[in-house]
Amino acid sequence: MSTKDYLEKDYYKVLGVSKTATKDEIKQSYRKLARQYHPDANRGDSAAEDRFKEISEAYNVLSDDKRRKEYDDARSLFGGTYRPGGGTGPGDFNLGDLFGQGGQGAPGGERLSDLFGGLFGGRGRTATKARRGADVETETKLTFTEAANGVTRSFQLTSEAACPTCSGTGARAGTAPRVCPRCSGTGHENKNLGGFSLSEPCGECRGRGLVVDDPCPTCNGSGRGKSTHTIQARIPAGVSDGQRIRIKGKGAPGERGGPAGDLYVVVHVQPHPLFGKSGENLTITVPVTFPEAVLGADVRVPTLNGFPVTVKIPPGTPNGRTFRVRGKGSPRRDGTAGDLLVTVEVAVPQNLSSAAREALEKFQAATADQNPRSDLDARAKGV
Secondary structure, three states: OOHHHHHOOOHHHHHOOOOOOOHHHHHHHHHHHHHHHOHHHOOOOHHHHHHHHHHHHHHHHHOOHHHHHHHHHHHHHHOOEEOOOOOOOOOEEOHHHHHOOOOOOOHHHHHHHHHHHHHHOOOOOOOOOOEOOOOEEEEEEEOHHHHHHOEEEEEEEEEEEEOOOOOOOOEOOOOOOEEOOOOOOOOEEEEEOOOOEEEEEOOOOOOOOEEOOOEOOOOOOOOEEEEEEEEEEEEOOOOOOOOEEEEOOOOOOOEOOOOOOOEEEEEEEOOOOOEEEEOOEEEEEEEEOHHHHHHOEEEEEOOOOOOOEEEEEOOOOOOOOEEEEOOOOOEOOOOOEOOEEEEEEEOOOOOOOHHHHHHHHHHHHHOOOOOOOOOHHHHHOOO
16 A cells, blocks of 8 residues: 555544544544454455454554554644645645655655654555355265255354454454554565565464454454354255265355355265166166066066156066166256166076976977077187
8 A cells, every 4th residue: 555545544533533532542442343344243245344454454553652653743744635636735735746756865755754664664555355264074864865856954064253252353352453563464474485475374463464462262362263053955966975065155154254165065875775876867677577578568667756667578578688768767957857777687486386397398398499508619719
């Protein structure tokens, strides 16, 4: 921020106090305004965040006797209203007259540089950046049907929020934080690595931009506390076992007006006794009798939604053949449904009646010339 920017600001007006206000009056006004406009109490309100920064900047100057005197001297030096274009009107001043055309070299410029070098430490102050909330990860167990159709689940999450005792300021009751003198409230500092610099969190304020001299006993000055809350989240249809679902904006709340983090849910799906899953489709294995496989049949097949379908098995169906029933699988995200893949398995009877055995022996004799293994030896030799 330039010298002009500071000269245009009336810190007394920002805090709502007179120029003769005592330190206690200044502190009392700052505490009241800081609680009102603190970012943790006004999430997503950029105007409140800017106001809080302005209040903190004003308090940082007026609460320090030396800096307040330098600030008062600077304003009394000009004794009027800043006018960028210059001129000779009563009560006006022009920085060009004090700094010269290049901003350096004039006697007034030396005095002004000395004055503001002490007041602002020779550094510009940039706005403290908003911080995105942390991501949160949890787990949930679903039945096979819930995973296939989708389900809404409740999650109880513990995350950081504004400390309820100090309302997020980090300061003990009756006190207030001050702008970090090391980083001027930016929350970061530049480290010279020879030829280039590296920006990293400020070592004094740990990236907050504020310093707490008398910390809150509940949060130890961090301004953060543990918050437990319950959220409702929709698990989409068609999730698989072990899948990690991202639910945007349901994680930990952000800081200084930043967005909330995301919630990641790891899904554990219980197996179904009958159905399976293959991509977006459901699978099922249906037993058929030998006569049904040979002669053909209409087979009743259950579905996950409880409404059975009839699958036509053509004559001569081999064991393991799969039939596709369209639209009878689990729902997709686009509102359509996957397919049901029906695999037939020829059931071999374990106990035969004498009549059944006799009939089967007659069938075997009648088909003795049909040997399905007749070419195995030749195929084994690669012929």
